Amino acid sequence: MANLQSIMDHAVAVARKAGEVVREALSDDRKVMMKSSAVDLVTQTDQKVEQLIIQSVKEKFPSHRFIGEESVAAGEACVLTDDPTWIIDPIDGTTNFVHAFPFVAISIGFAMNKQVEVGVVYSCLEDKMFTARRGKGAFCNGEPLAVSDQTDIQQSIISTEFGANRDPEAVDKIFCSLRNILSLPVHGVRGAGTAAINMCLVASGCVEGYYEIGVHVWDIAAGSLVVSEAGGVLMDVDGGELDLMSRRIIAANNRSIAERLVKEITPFRPPRDDSPPQKL
Ligand SMILES: O=P(O)(O)O[C@H]1[C@H](O)[C@@H](O)[C@H](O)[C@@H](O)[C@@H]1O
Ligand SMILES: [Mg+2]
Numbered sequence: 001m002a003n004l005q006s007i008m009d010h011a012v013a014v015a016r017k018a019g020e021v022v023r024e025a026l027s028d029d030r031k032v033m034m035k036s037s038a039v040d041l042v043t044q045t046d047q048k049v050e051q052l053i054i055q056s057v058k059e060k061f062p063s064h065r066f067i068g069e070e071s072v073a074a075g076e077a078c079v080l081t082d083d084p085t086w087i088i089d090p091i092d093g094t095t096n097f098v099h100a101f102p103f104v105a106i107s108i109g110f111a112m113n114k115q116v117e118v119g120v121v122y123s124c125l126e127d128k129m130f131t132a133r134r135g136k137g138a139f140c141n142g143e144p145l146a147v148s149d150q151t152d153i154q155q156s157i158i159s160t161e162f163g164a165n166r167d168p169e170a171v172d173k174i175f176c177s178l179r180n181i182l183s184l185p186v187h188g189v190r191g192a193g194t195a196a197i198n199m200c201l202v203a204s205g206c207v208e209g210y211y212e213i214g215v216h217v218w219d220i221a222a223g224s225l226v227v228s229e230a231g232g233v234l235m236d237v238d239g240g241e242l243d244l245m246s247r248r249i250i251a252a253n254n255r256s257i258a259e260r261l262v263k264e265i266t267p268f269r270p271p272r273d274d275s276p277p278q279k280l
């Protein structure tokens with residue numbers, strides 16, 4: 001049986017170390033490479049930070065498994081089993097990092113029996129360490145977090161992202177949802193450029209709801225626990241149960257805001273994270 005406190009301590013320590021690497025790299029030349037498309041970016045720092053985290057976890061927890069964004073990009077399987085699994089996004093907000101736009105996170109989730117038990121999101125340029133353990137609350141730099149108590153979507157801020165999908169049909173649906181939500185009207189629509197930080201903003205009570213279609217399990221694993229432990233709710237964009245592998249999420253302060261978002265979102269289904277790789 002894994003000791004969840006030692007896992008949390010290790011995740012926090014390694015996230016802090018990773019944050020130092022990211023901050024130092026901001027003053028260097030950042031060589032940008034492309035992954036699935038011209039707007040899906042990766043840098044050597046993403047790869048270096050993922051290796052740093054995986055190596056450090058392997059030394060302490062040799063039997064644990066990993067799902068890491070850059071390892072999956074390099075061809076590793078993206079499968080969530082019942083085994084203890086670390087779900088890592090070494091830099092959430094790579095586009096922000098490339099442009100020195102100041103919201104960049106290291107996101108580390110730890111799951112057992114397919115349930116996230118520990119979530120750590122380190123917003124490393126703000127030096128904010130968000131932590132959550134199932135059943136034990138959510139914190140930022142040690143201070144307890146609580147979602148907003150707003151139930152009226154017209155009095156709310158909603159955050160979302162456009163993601164890296166430029167397929168015209170998907171873009172039309174993304175804009176249709178955005179138009180519906182803006183016109184409710186809501187007080188505002190925001191986007192930090194990182195799914196993990198958007199979710200921590202919900203957990204912190206300054207954003208009522210966040211939704212996105214196109215995210216990956218490493219973007220949302222840690223943040224989802226931070227939101228639920230701060231009192232928020234998680235669901236699929238069609239109102240069903242959140243499926244971490246489905247690449248669709250609503251994270252909101254309460255059910256009434258989440259369900260209102262469901263009514264306004266035009267859903268679509270990107271290929272699942274755990275779908276077999278496409279043959280060319
Ligand atoms: O920066 P990465 O880790 O690639 O994650 C981003 C994701 O790729 C985008 O699709 C989302 O819109 C962002 O919110 C993610 O954080
Ligand atoms: Mg990410």
Ligand SMILES: [Mg+2]
Nearest residue numbers: 069089091092
């Ligand atoms: Mg990333």
